[in-house]
Amino acid sequence: MTTKQKRYESLVQVYNKELYRFAYWLCQDPTIAEDLVQETFLRAWRSLDALQDDSAAKSWLLTILRRENARRFERKQFDYADVEQDTLVDATSASPDSQTEQMMVQRQINLLSPEYREPLLLQVVMGCSGEEIAQILELNKNTVMTRLYRARNQLKEALTQVTETAKGASN
């Protein structure tokens, strides 16, 4: 096996799971998430020589993945299916009883606006530092820290409200 191949495979082993999770929460669709991750690694393979320092690999892969995701919206879609009514995957139709805490948390995270959600995902799912997030999102670090603060603040408030409503309803 070539050195390049070995290097590539170890990148795949280390980052595939985290990247998939990040991609999933970014687009909220398992099939698209899988495509995004595969495409990201394929592009990474093609330009692996450009990655000089492996400690920058995570940011590099995330940058590729975000670009791929943005490309998805640029591609012209053939307008056959009516998107608003598409109910192929119906994951959220569970009864209120089975709405566990986790689902409530997931729901609230999805309700965050993208500018708050994305830095939070990078921090919690990808374990990125403030500096790394700033670099990936091309923002300054103070902006990133403010958004992270607001993201947690909003989540906490929303979840407190939801829990209290649930308690009220069960009384």
Place this chain on the structure above:
Amino acid sequence: MDELEFRRRLFADPNDKDVIAQADTDSAKQRLVKEMQDFDATLHSALDISVPDDLVQKILAKQQADTDTSSKQSAEVKQLAWYRRFKAPLATAASALLAVSLYFATSVHAPLKASEHALQHVYYEAEALALTNEVQLQVVNEKLAMFGGKLESMPGKVTYATFCNFKGQRSLHLIFQSEHGPVTVFIVPTDSNDAAGANERFADERFGGSIKPGERADTILVANLDTPLEQYQTAVNDSLRWL
């Protein structure tokens, strides 16, 4: 670091060492640190969805395929070089010609026939034919209710149900699984001024189809060539009720 700054930094990063150090002598702050770290553990576990087992294999297979094609390409590059120089402008000219002729073909002279549209539509959403999860009849009927219709039953397990645009008419696109493979059904309401017309059979090298005009809606079926379409067409039409 004042209270507000402490709170802001802790919320931005509950594992920030400087912030945690600040809480050392203050039990109220320690409680908040603990609370935020617990909160992050909750977030972490909520986001920790399972990853497909074969993801790594798929990634490596894709890369391997890419490596194979690119080494093959570099071997062929010399022989192809002269040809490629002409290919690009020719392809551009050809695609421009195609675009122009398609424009005239579709917009001026011959509007796409329902049969052609049905086939094209099935090819376009070919991936949907492979779906296997059942869509409950109730879900189908919720959609169909928007046209004032209802299906008593379907001649097979429904695996796809979505609204679609059939030649500009909002329609229902269904797929059910028959013994002969997936059968696509379009239910196209007929209040459009571009109705399908008479009973019609059509086919290409892969699919056969049939159109049955109805008072409220036309039903169009498309399926593999050896499928007994009449039987399914009758079954679908007989179970279709209108309010």
